[in-house]
Amino acid sequence: xxxxxxxxxxxxxxxxxxxxxxxxxxxxxxxxxxxxxxxxxxxxxxxxxxxxxxxxxxxxxxxxxxxxxxxxxxxxxxxxxxxxxxxxxxxxxxxxxxxxxxxxxxxxxxxx
Amino acid sequence: xxxxxxxxxxxxxxxxxxxxxxxxxxxxxxxxxxxxxxxxxxxxxxxxxxxxxxxxxxxxxxxxxxxxxxxxxxxxxxxxxxxxxxxxxxxxxxxxxxxxxxxxxxxxxxxxxxx
Numbered sequence: 001x002x003x004x005x006x007x008x009x010x011x012x013x014x015x016x017x018x019x020x021x022x023x024x025x026x027x028x029x030x031x032x033x034x035x036x037x038x039x040x041x042x043x044x045x046x047x048x049x050x051x052x053x054x055x056x057x058x059x060x061x062x063x064x065x066x067x068x069x070x071x072x073x074x075x076x077x078x079x080x081x082x083x084x085x086x087x088x089x090x091x092x093x094x095x096x097x098x099x100x101x102x103x104x105x106x107x108x109x110x111x112x
Numbered sequence: 113x114x115x116x117x118x119x120x121x122x123x124x125x126x127x128x129x130x131x132x133x134x135x136x137x138x139x140x141x142x143x144x145x146x147x148x149x150x151x152x153x154x155x156x157x158x159x160x161x162x163x164x165x166x167x168x169x170x171x172x173x174x175x176x177x178x179x180x181x182x183x184x185x186x187x188x189x190x191x192x193x194x195x196x197x198x199x200x201x202x203x204x205x206x207x208x209x210x211x212x213x214x215x216x217x218x219x220x221x222x223x224x225x226x227x
Contacts, residue, residue, distance in 0.1 A: 004154070034215060043116075043202055043218035044155070089154065091216075099169075100216065102154035 002027045004092055004103035012109040013080055021075040021106045023090035028068050031093040035064050035075050038087045038105065047088075048075070080110045115139050116219035118203050124225045125193050133188040133222045135203030144186040145216065146178060147202040155202055161186060190224075198226045 003026045013019055023033070032051045036044040048057045048064040050073070056065040063076040073090055087107045091100040117136045125131040135144065142163050147155035159168045161180045175197070177189040190197055203219040 036218075041200075041221075041223065043118075043220045044204075044216075046215040046217070049215050099157055099160070102156075104152070104154045 002030075002092060002094060002101045004090060004101050006088075006090060006103040006106050008106060009104070010107040010109075012111060014111050015080060015082060017080050017110075018076070018078050019080055019108070021077070021088050021108070023073040023075070023103055025071045025073075025092050025101075027094075028071050029094070030068065033064075033066055033073050033090060033092045034100070035062075035073075036089045036091065038089060040086075044089065077108075080108075082110050082112050084108060084110050116203060116205055116217050118201075118219035118222050120222060121220060122223050122225070124227060125190075126227050127195065128192045131190050131193055131224065133190075133201050133203075133224070135186045135188070135219055136184050137203075137205045137217075138184070139205055139207070139217060140183060141205035141207045141217070142183070143206045144180060145204040145206075146176075146186070146188050147204065148197075149200045149202055149221075151199075158188070193224070193226045195226050198224055200224075 005024045007022045034049045035047045038044045050057050050066045061078040066073045087105040089102055089105040091102045093100050115138050119134045145160040146158045149155040157169050158172045159178050175191050179187045200221045200223050202221045204216040206216045
């Protein structure tokens with residue numbers, strides 16, 4: 001059974017810092033991996049989607065990498081801003097299926 | 113422009129009183145999902161529809177049912193809500209889940225309170 005973990009559970013950084021969020025999954029047979037952002041009391045917003053054949057994806061200040069063999073993904077946020085404060089979740093999609101398995105998220109606070 | 117809409121945003125019900133949550137989408141996606149998310153936890157998939165085909169997760173309680181009358185709408189019915197069912201319920205859509213290449217689009221969620 002696929003399990004997804006995220007470290008750290010919470011992170012607080014001063015504005016302007018570069019930071020890395022980690023996601024680990026136990027079964028490397030994944031179809032793709034997706035990073036989401038969730039603001040308090042709201043739904044999820046997709047940030048980046050990485051196919052199993054890809055190593056990384058970039059969007060603006062965000063860069064996500066995928067190492068399938070080791071069961072890891074990282075989300076790199078450059079020059080963090082207070083508006084980046086949210087919970088960041090990763091989710092993996094199993095092969096031959098349509099179901100995403102989510103990690104518990106990392107709650108990020110960027111202090112002005 | 114809202115793409116995945118959930119109504120209501122907040123729902124209060126009494127213990128044991130049936131409740132229905134609604135989701136609609138303007139994306140014409142063929143896959144729709146319902147997730148349950150409790151405080152500070154990962155969203156948990158309850159079930160999904162691929163077109164009209166219903167797919168239930170093995171550990172989804174029988175108390176939870178779903179209907180998808182057409183492409184645009186999907187409903188979550190909780191037949192006899194218990195205190196443990198209080199949570200945020202998230203609806204999501206994706207295009208052609210078999211290809212697995214497309215992202216999931218989430219609605220804003222419905223927060224359910226059970227008194």
